[in-house]
Amino acid sequence: MKKIHIIAIIMIAVAIGLLTTAAEDMSTYATFTQAAKSGEKVKIAGQLSKDKEMIYNPEVDPNYFSFFIKDGEGNENKVVLLAEKPQDFELSEQIVLTGSMKGDEFIATDMLMKCPSKYKDEEVYIKSKREG
Amino acid sequence: MEEIQYIGEHLLPSYIGQFAVLFGFSMALLSAIAYFFATNRRDTPEAAGWQRIGRTAFLLHGLAFFSVIGLIFFVMTQQYYEYQYVQAHVSDDLPFKYIFSAFWEGQEGSFLLWMFWHIVLGVVLMLTAKKWEAPVLSTLSLIQVALASMLLGVYLGWGPDQLKIGSNPLLLLREVMDAPIFSNADYVGLIKGTGLNPLLQNYWMTIHPPTLFLGFASTAIPFCFAIAGLWTREHKAWLKPALPWALFSGTILGTGVLMGGAWAYEALSFGGYWAWDPVENMSLVPWLILVGGIHTNLIAKSTGYSIRSSYIFYLLTFIFIVYSTYLTRSGILGDTSVHAFTEMGLEAQLILFIAGFMGLSIYLLVSRYKGIPAPPKEEATSSKEFWMFIGSLVLLFSALIITASTSLPVYNKLVQLFDPTFEGRVITEPIPHYNKYQLWIGVFIGLLSGFSQYLRYKEINFDKRAKYFITHLTIAVAVAAALTGLASLWLNIYAWQYWLLLFAALFTVVANLDFILTFLKGNLKLAASAFAHIGFGVMIVGIIASGLNKRIISQNxxxxxxxxxxxxxxxxxxxxxxxxxxxxxxxxxxxxxxxxxxxxxxxxxxxxxxxxxxxxxxxxQEFDLYPNILYxxxxxxxxxxxxxxxxYLNKDIFTHIASLPQVEIDMDYRKQREDSLNYRSFGFGIGETIEFPDTIKNEQRNSVSIKKYRVKLLQLLHHPQHPDYEPEPGDYAIGARLQLQHTDEDSTFIVEPVVLLRGQFLYHYPVQINDLSTKIRINSSFLDQVFPLDKDLHFQEFLLKQGETFNYKGYSIHFTGFNRTPNHTSYKQEEGDIAVSAVLEVKGNDGQTYRAEPLYLIRDSRPLNVKDVIEELGLHFRFEQLDPVAETLRITVADNGNESFKLPVEIATNSLRSxxxxxxxxxxxGINYFWIGSLMMMLGLGMGMVFRIRQNQASRV
Structure with missing residues (x-):
């Protein structure tokens, strides 16, 4: 066997090892129920409940933004993001949060928002223009 | 449906453009075919003819797409909003300097940018590639066919199952969407542009995409050379011309990726230069493989080993570019990335693109594999080529594991095809996930790029060099270890893995410096690789310093x-x-x-x-920073x-406005908030003090408290000043100086609100006292008191001679004389005017002397007069008549009539701080080490390219 083959085998072995450890870093999107049960850091995807109260009051705490989202199962829960309220938050369609449950609240340290695509915007714009 | 005759559309660019896309597509196809025959029949007399056809077709293809680009720019600069691309990316207020950014903001524009560079590079190859022109350009034309198909915008088939091929940027808005507005024949005047996303309105958006796409485009050239080598079975000859192209591509693509990082760091609020975002990853992966390919190419050129690997690396580089295009443009990344394009319905076409070029590569590799020469004996363990090859494998390995993690959404989608109930998986925390694997890649590359510099190609007598090798290696290890120790004084590193990484990085810096000094004797012409490796080491030092020791200053x-x-x-x-x-x-x-x-x-x-x-x-030390926000x-x-x-040389201090008071962010909210303010009205005499209590909601404790306010009117201001008020002639403005305090607090606040009548409009200039969350303004009814209409005044008449004094309501008024060059704010002199004013001095109750100059004039033989007012006293004067014989004048005087005026003041105590x-x-x-190191790496690649081009030219002569 050539040296290069040995190295190739080592690399493949390492790769398989990595894949198994990498599985630990991955998870499915959790629901609030699952998050409450496990108590661990999870990712939750959901939709903003636009009718519920959103609180961002920087004078009180610039790192406290609370709102409600509905998770994949349709359960609504309060979320506290430990950061500022992002621009255009109200427009978001889909929200992905990283964090864990503390009591009744989901404490999020990271958030990704998906905003409506430009093309939809255009349609709305033109229609409203016509009405007006 | 009846045909509507639309008005005001500019259809010519659309017709020409759609024809040019089709024509350019066909010409690329023709060029690929002609060059194909020129290659396959290269030893026959007809080859030259095919080559001529290929050339002409490629140039015509280039011309067609240059005109498409030109037309798009034309309709963009003309702001023809009936074009969907113009409507989506341009707006009336878009500054001209961002027209390029707007052009490549969209998918179609960026495809065109990519094709533009292929055309430019194709022409350079036509001029320089000699015998490689036909096979290389045949492949390049085929790539252009694939890219052009993304812009065709034609539909195949009928009915609802029409197959859409590509998206043509020169289609009209009404051709791509159905909206009620298009039932209006004159719709063109009704639509406006969406404009360029404000986040993209900066100079990075002007320079980053062209650089990155030149990088993308240039990876096609080593790919085409690799295909050409396999195709013509000239497995050795292609290595030489491909190398400078690969180095060029490595430099440009690397610079493009870095610019993305610099943009994120400098202009966006990401708070870092690299976040392992899928889009970032997938531009890094091809670069890693390409750099691996450059190393195998060097080995192959010098020793004859690794020719097969060079093929595989260059082929993979381009295939990963296409795969990266698929990931970022198909919409599959969905919510895992912050900056992927929105979907455009090109998934199927992009998958075909990958599959086609992968199939071609695999077919050629498999069918030619046996014939690719390789030395019978394996590389010696003591040779440079062996360890360089290991290094290339490490780079490929790095690229593959990054791709594996980044491709998770693809994997999810594949499984869901077979099992729709499968829940997609995501990486919970991407940054630590990638870091923990890539850390080891960094360690290996650091060590390998350091000690392999002490080895030689085709080493047959290592024993003789063993002493040199061991001495230098020991010194380098010792120096690197000492430097690592020194760095511990500066950096706070809490994990041994990072110490190891730091050591590996410093080791390659030391070893490569040693190589330049002792082996090359300072001959910098050959130092390209050492230079790039030093850059790598310095960059890693920067990553460790700025990443691990990043410090949030804005923490309580x-x-x-x-x-x-x-x-x-x-x-x-x-x-x-x-x-x-x-x-x-x-x-x-x-x-x-x-x-x-x-x-x-x-x-x-x-x-x-x-x-x-x-x-x-x-x-x-002291400095100012100016973060900004854009409305x-x-x-x-x-x-x-x-x-x-x-x-600074050794650190950066990054500052960003994360948020503002809601009233400053959202003007609608501000208005709503202003309307909801609970103003209470008070009437003040001068010097009068009013106390009143108010309940204050305490946001922190969700309770209310009662606070007492004490407000005193100090004086009226007849020439008021306010930061927002700019006086103009003819203004009726009045202000008041008021003193405010909480009765249970010591600090008092002096405020000067203003109210203004300008023409027919009333303006309030309230004052916000942020410390008391209080807003205070003057009610505009006060203007009527200060500036009453003449009909409401009761003028009293006096006949005077110069020097005389009379009394009016306790004021003693002295007529000092005439002013024959009068100057009055509401009087504009005209030709033929005879004007004179009477100078009156009035002693006020406050002991001060005021002056009034009512004006009398004769214009077109008609007598007129202009009133003058002493606002401080509320006295109005008219100069009604002049008797030149008796030298008397008639003056009428009136006052505002209410000495006991009350200043109406409105105070709201629920105004939020702003x-x-x-x-x-x-x-x-240490972030500068990152930039310096990565720039050195690019410079090293660029130096290598220049050196190889010169070498190739020299060997040709």
């Missing part, structure tokens, strides 16, 4: 002292509230929000002052925030 220090539970969550809190003009200590800096200024381009810049003091309290075009909302960074910013500030130590 009390939290750090454990006053609050959940310290881990608290450490995530990166924002701090900064009130205007109240210095706040944070992490050794005294930070003050000094002021903010608005410019005419919707940008509001905040001056943030940083001070550091020594123990005695003397300022040791949208209608000035109703904040559209984007741009950070500002102070750069004088603060929410600030994020981060210190990045």
């Amino acid at each position: 220090t009390f939290i750090m002292e454990g006053l609050i539970q959940d310290a881990e969550d608290e450490s995530m809190k990166e924002n701090i509230l900064l009130f205007k003009n109240s210095p706040t200590m944070m992490q050794g800096y005294e930070v003050t929000y000094v002021r903010d200024t608005m410019d005419q381009h919707f940008t509001r810049a905040f001056q943030i002052n940083y001070k550091q003091r020594d123990e005695a309290g003397n300022i040791t 949208d075009k209608s000035f109703t909302k904040v559209a984007a925030a741009n950070p500002s960074t102070k750069r 004088d603060y910013v929410v600030l994020k500030a981060i210190e990045f130590p």
